[in-house]
Every structure is written in structure tokens, then in C-alpha cells.
Amino acid sequence: MSGTDIVLQDVRKVYYKDRLEIPVLEGLDLRVDAGDFVALMGPSGSGKSTLLHLIGGLDRPTSGQVRVGQAELHRMSERQLTAWRSRHVGFIFQMYHLVPVLTAAQNVELPLLLFRMPARQRRQRVQVALDVVGLGDRMDHRPNQLSGGQEQRVAIARAIVTDPDVILADEPTGDLDAATSSEILDLLRLLNSEFGKTIVMVTHDPRAAARSRRTLHLDKGVLDREELHAATPTGAGA
Amino acid sequence: MLRLAYLYRNLTRNPMRALLTCAAVALPIAIYVLSMSVVDGVNRFLDNSARQLRLAVTHRSSIINPLPAGYRAKIESLDPTRTRLLSVCGIDWIGGKIEGDPRPLSTLGADHDTFVQTFPEYRLTPEEIAEWNRDRRAIIVGAAAARQFGWKVGDRITILPSLPPYQPMEFRVISTAPRAEDPLTLWFHRQYLVEARKQAGWEEERVGFYFIKCASQADLDHFRVAIDELFANTPDETKTQDEKAFMNEFITQQFNLPRNLTILAAVTVFVAVMAAANTMSMNFRDRLNELATLKAMGFRGTLISAIIQAESLFLCAVGGLLGAAGPYVAFNHTPLRDFTVPLIQQLDVRAATCGKAMLMAVGISVLAALWPAWLAARMNVVAALRSLE
Numbered sequence: 093m094s095g096t097d098i099v100l101q102d103v104r105k106v107y108y109k110d111r112l113e114i115p116v117l118e119g120l121d122l123r124v125d126a127g128d129f130v131a132l133m134g135p136s137g138s139g140k141s142t143l144l145h146l147i148g149g150l151d152r153p154t155s156g157q158v159r160v161g162q163a164e165l166h167r168m169s170e171r172q173l174t175a176w177r178s179r180h181v182g183f184i185f186q187m188y189h190l191v192p193v194l195t196a197a198q199n200v201e202l203p204l205l206l207f208r209m210p211a212r213q214r215r216q217r218v219q220v221a222l223d224v225v226g227l228g229d230r231m232d233h234r235p236n237q238l239s240g241g242q243e244q245r246v247a248i249a250r251a252i253v254t255d256p257d258v259i260l261a262d263e264p265t266g267d268l269d270a271a272t273s274s275e276i277l278d279l280l281r282l283l284n285s286e287f288g289k290t291i292v293m294v295t296h297d298p299r300a301a302a303r304s305r306r307t308l309h310l311d312k313g314v315l316d317r318e319e320l321h322a323a324t325p326t327g328a329g330a
Numbered sequence: 331m332l333r334l335a336y337l338y339r340n341l342t343r344n345p346m347r348a349l350l351t352c353a354a355v356a357l358p359i360a361i362y363v364l365s366m367s368v369v370d371g372v373n374r375f376l377d378n379s380a381r382q383l384r385l386a387v388t389h390r391s392s393i394i395n396p397l398p399a400g401y402r403a404k405i406e407s408l409d410p411t412r413t414r415l416l417s418v419c420g421i422d423w424i425g426g427k428i429e430g431d432p433r434p435l436s437t438l439g440a441d442h443d444t445f446v447q448t449f450p451e452y453r454l455t456p457e458e459i460a461e462w463n464r465d466r467r468a469i470i471v472g473a474a475a476a477r478q479f480g481w482k483v484g485d486r487i488t489i490l491p492s493l494p495p496y497q498p499m500e501f502r503v504i505s506t507a508p509r510a511e512d513p514l515t516l517w518f519h520r521q522y523l524v525e526a527r528k529q530a531g532w533e534e535e536r537v538g539f540y541f542i543k544c545a546s547q548a549d550l551d552h553f554r555v556a557i558d559e560l561f562a563n564t565p566d567e568t569k570t571q572d573e574k575a576f577m578n579e580f581i582t583q584q585f586n587l588p589r590n591l592t593i594l595a596a597v598t599v600f601v602a603v604m605a606a607a608n609t610m611s612m613n614f615r616d617r618l619n620e621l622a623t624l625k626a627m628g629f630r631g632t633l634i635s636a637i638i639q640a641e642s643l644f645l646c647a648v649g650g651l652l653g654a655a656g657p658y659v660a661f662n663h664t665p666l667r668d669f670t671v672p673l674i675q676q677l678d679v680r681a682a683t684c685g686k687a688m689l690m691a692v693g694i695s696v697l698a699a700l701w702p703a704w705l706a707a708r709m710n711v712v713a714a715l716r717s718l719e
């Protein structure tokens with residue numbers, strides 16, 4: 093029960109389209125302990141992104157409970173969720189979503205604008221984050237001067253610069269070739285093992301999933317299967 | 331620093347769009363400044379008229395229909411002591427041009443014996459008054475007209491009237507009216523016009539209109555009614571109104587300048603709002619993914635709205651500054667300073683008008699960003715991200 097574990101209980105998520113109910117998650121239970129690295133797999137449309145959004149406080153369940161650390165997300169208002177996200181989660185998306193007109197360093201600095209923090213300290217944090225992802229020498233490059241893999245590294249730096257407990261990644265390697273994907277996955281593993289980040293990663297790629305500690309399979313609105321890859325060393329599994 | 335960098339980079343992200351938007355705001359603001367400067371000029375002119383306690387007597391049917399010459403004596407008989415009704419001055423407008431120069435003049439013939447008392451705001455010197463009374467070809471030219479045409483006291487000038495007798499008339503400048511409010515009008519002896527017309531074959535003497543100087547507001551109110559009663563049920567009934575109403579009617583009949591200019595200004599400002607709003611909406615749509623990402627990171631909707639508002643404000647403020655400063659500099663510090671508007675005044679572009687225009691620009695920026703800012707405030711991150719997949 094220590095740190096930031098993630099607990100979902102009997103979570104239902106229903107979308108409505110023209111008064112038609114589209115149930116996506118139906119009584120889903122999930123527990124991710126602090127410091128775990130979970131891969132989430134499942135067919136397209138099975139609700140992986142939806143689940144990730146619920147864990148990240150971007151969306152609220154139709155019913156059921158979502159607890160991340162001390163925060164009971166299902167009870168929180170939009171505004172509270174927004175404030176909570178800025179401190180506790182880092183998002184990584186398939187398409188990076190960097191601001192094209194800002195440099196790598198400026199992109200990474202953006203989330204720090206939400207904190208009261210002297211400029212010097214912000215720069216220091218940005219430097220550390222970019223060093224961690226191996227782009228300490230690309231601070232002043234614009235996204236269009238970086239490769240896809242490098243852009244995703246910048247996005248990862250941006251996700252960790254606020255030092256969140258949880259990192260949520262939605263197909264972070266979906267747009268990258270195998271070699272680059274492998275580097276990004278190494279980086280996520282590093283964040284998990286060295287920095288103790290709890291990571292939930294949605295992926296379609298079994299090789300990517302195999303690099304996590306365990307893989308959960310989502311189908312028909314519930315988690316129906318789990319695989320452990322406990323001892324997989326860096327780079328193996330593939 | 332990053333906040334400013336972000337604002338700046340966003341604005342220069344699409345430099346052509348930003349530039350065009352600035353121009354689309356600057357131009358209407360400039361039009362607003364110019365229009366309002368004219369309207370203010372008209373209002374100052376009318377306010378000056380109101381201070382003069384003068385009545386204007388015109389033909390009831392139309393301002394262009396002249397009145398019998400004998401009306402002056404009849405009006406004067408309403409107050410033989412000349413204590414309440416101070417003076418009556420018959421006036422004829424002949425417009426006019428200088429040979430070979432297309433610029434129109436506003437030339438008026440006035441009864442020379444009552445002109446000085448009826449128009450004391452000209453503050454002529456005793457020497458000028460002496461010259462005015464001595465020379466039947468004397469002409470007083472407005473200061474701006476004198477500057478435009480390069481006239482000095484003592485110059486002989488020839489004016490071609492726009493009305494009968496349609497033949498060149500010679501004058502001698504006896505004053506350039508340096509202390510008058512009205513910088514454009516030219517005044518000469520009406521008697522000279524009567525004689526010129528007689529020579530050219532126009533026998534009957536009629537007078538365009540009469541101006542009457544009253545001693546007080548009460549007298550003004552009294553004679554406004556009394557004069558029309560005096561001529562009631564005659565072939566030439568009169569319409570008497572105070573000078574402000576007369577001028578106002580004259581201006582509105584001729585061009586309805588204040589109203590049309592106000593409409594023009596409003597329409598162009600509306601165009602500016604639409605142009606800027608279009609830009610802000612495009613900016614919003616182009617950056618939906620970025621803004622959704624910001625929101626996912628924990629930027630509040632209101633903060634994202636503020637980013638959009640700030641961009642809009644910056645664009646419109648630059649446009650507004652250019653649009654307001656342009657006319658201000660042009661009409662205060664370049665030869666355009668001497669530009670005149672027909673019948674009214676010099677175009678006096680005042681700092682206060684420019685200040686108001688800047689406020690308008692701020693208003694434009696708020697309106698322009700209203701819709702995208704509202705969308706941003708209530709943007710659903712999940713839906714926005716999904717729409718980009």
C-alpha cells in the first residue's frame with residue numbers, strides 16, 4: 093500500500109453515441125503496484141487507451157473506483173484532476189505531440205511552468221531530464237531537426253521533468269522502427285528500474301510488451317489474461 | 331522567458347498569417363481614427379457655432395431658396411434699440427474656385443456693415459476692420475485656406491463663383507483670420523456681389539440667408555419664434571434655427587458625414603473582428619494536438635484560453651498601434667497636417683482618438699479570441715487526442 097500504486101475496482105466505462113450505449117470497460121479490476129512496469133495489450137478498440145486515460149485522470153469512469161496513490165480519481169472534479177495530473181503523471185503519446193516552434197529544452201520546460209520554481213532550477217531540471225534520455229547535447233534543436241526516435245526521447249524527457257510517480261505511454265513505439273523502438277524501451281526500463289517510476293504502456297507489439305515486467309491482456313471490457321516477464325534482462329525478450 | 335518565447339514563437343509560426351491579420355486590424359483602426367477625427371471635428375465646429383448665440387434664417391421651403399433683401403430691415407424692426415437683437419447679416423454663398431486650380435473654396439458674401447459684430451470670433455484688429463470697411467473688394471481668408479493657396483495680406487486674388495454671376499471677381503486679402511476658429515471660409519462684401527450680378531444682368535436682389543447675433547440665450551429663443559411669426563403667411567416664409575442646428579442640417583443634408591463615417595468605422599471594425607477571429611480559429615485548429623497535450627500535462631482550460639487571448643491581444647495591439655499611430659503621425663507631423671475636409675475643419679487627429687482606437691483594438695482582440703478561447707476552455711483532452719489519431 094506504499095507509494096503510488098494503481099488500483100481500479102469494478103470500473104465501467106460506457107460511451108454514448110446517439111443515445112446508444114457503447115460499453116467499453118465492464119467491471120474491470122486492476123492493480124499495479126508502485127514501481128511496476130505493465131504492458132497493456134488487446135485488439136484494436138478493446139479500450140486500452142480508454143483505460144490509460146482513466147488511470148491518468150484525463151477521463152472519469154462511468155462507475156467504479158480509480159485510485160492512484162492517495163488520489164481517488166473517480167471522486168475528483170475536472171479541475172482537481174487537472175491539477176493532480178501536473179504533479180503525478182507523465183504522458184507519452186505515439187505521435188510525440190511536441191510544440192514544433194520550441195526547442196527541445198523549451199518543450200521539456202513547458203510542464204514546469206505550472207510550478208513555482210526559479211528559472212535556474214527549471215533549466216537545471218530540463219538539463220537533467222534531457223541527459224537521462226541521452227539528448228543533453230540537443231537542447232537547442234527544434235523537433236523538425238530531430239529524428240522520430242529523438243522526438244520521442246524529448247517527449248519522454250518532458251514526461252519525467254516534473255518527476256511524476258506514474259508514466260503512462262500510449263503506443264510509444266508505434267511510429268518507430270525496431271531498432272529505435274528498442275532504444276525507447278530501454279529508456280523506459282531504465283526509468284522503471286533506476287528511477288522507480290511506475291509505468292503503464294499500451295502496445296500492439298508483443299516484443300515491446302515482453303520488455304515490461306508483465307503484460308495484461310484486455311478483451312471484451314475486462315482483463316482476461318496476464319503474462320509475467322519478471323527476469324527479462326535489458327534487450328532480451330526480443 | 332519561456333512564456334514570452336512561446337507567445338512569440340506562436341505568433342511567428344505563420345508569419346504571413348500574422349502579418350495579414352495585423353494589417354487587417356491596422357487598416358480598420360486607421361479608418362476608425364480618421365472617421366472619428368472628422369466626426370469630432372464636425373462636433374467641435376458645431377459646438378463653436380452653439381457658443382455664438384446666432385440664429386440662421388433661411389427660406390422655409392429649402393436652404394437653397396433665397397429670401398427677399400428687404401427682410402433684413404423687417405427683422406431689425408423687431409428690436410429697434412438693437413439691445414437684444416444685436417445685428418442682422420445677410421449672407422450669400424458662392425463657393426468658387428481659383429482659375430486653374432480644382433480645389434473648391436467656401437466663399438461667402440456678407441453685409442459688411444454688420445459682419446464684424448455678427449462674427450466677433452474672428453477678432454479682427456482695428457486696422458483690419460478699417461480695411462474691411464474701406465475696400466469694397468476686401469476679403470478675409472481662413473488661415474488654412476491662406477496657407478494652402480499661399481495668400482498673404484495685400485494679395486490680389488481672383489475667384490470664379492460657382493453661382494451667378496459666374497464671372498471672375500477680384501478681391502484684395504485684408505486678413506488671414508489668424509484667430510478665427512474656422513480656418514477655411516472666405517468672407518467678402520455681399521454688396522460687391524449684388525453689383526456684379528446687376529452688371530451681368532441679374533436684376534432682382536435676393537439674399538441666401540440671414541445670420542442674427544443675439545444678446546443672450548433667452549433672446550435667441552425668443553427671436554427664433556418671433557422671426558418665423560413675422561413672415562408667416564407671406565410668399566417667402568422663413569425657417570429660423572440656431573446656428574448649430576442650421577450647420578448640422580447643412581452638413582447632414584450635404585453628406586450626412588457624421589452618420590456615414592460612424593457607420594463606415596463600425597463596419598470596418600467589424601471586418602477587423604472577423605479577420606482576427608478567423609486567424610485565431612485557424613491557429614486553434616492547427617494546434618489542437620499541442621493544446622490538448624498541454625491540457626493533458628495539467629494546464630487548465632482557462633490557462634490555455636489565456637494563451638489564446640494573449641496571442642490575439644498581441645496581434646491586435648500591434649495592428650492597432652500601427653493603425654492609430656499612422657494617421658496620428660501623418661496628420662500631425664507631415665505636410666498632411668494642412669489637409670482640410672470640405673466645409674468643416676482641418677483633420678485634427680488627436681491623441682485621445684488614437685487612445686480610443688487602441689481600446690477598440692483590445693476589444694477586437696477579445697472578440698476575436700472569444701470562440702477559440704471558449705473551445706479551449708472546455709476542450710475535452712480525450713476527444714481532442716482521439717480526433718488526431
Ligand SMILES: Nc1ncnc2c1ncn2[C@@H]1O[C@H](COP(=O)(O)OP(=O)(O)OP(=O)(O)O)[C@@H](O)[C@H]1O
Pocket residue numbers: 107108109114116134135136137138139140141142143713716
Ligand atoms: N467518445 C466516444 N464515443 C463513442 N465511442 C467511443 C468514444 N471514445 C472511444 N469510443 C469507443 O471505445 C472503444 C475503445 O476505444 P479505445 O481508443 O480505448 O481503444 P484502443 O484499445 O485504444 O484501440 P486502438 O488499439 O485502436 O488504439 C472503441 O470501440 C471506440 O470506438
Ligand SMILES: [Mg+2]
Pocket residue numbers: 140141142262
Ligand atoms: Mg488506443
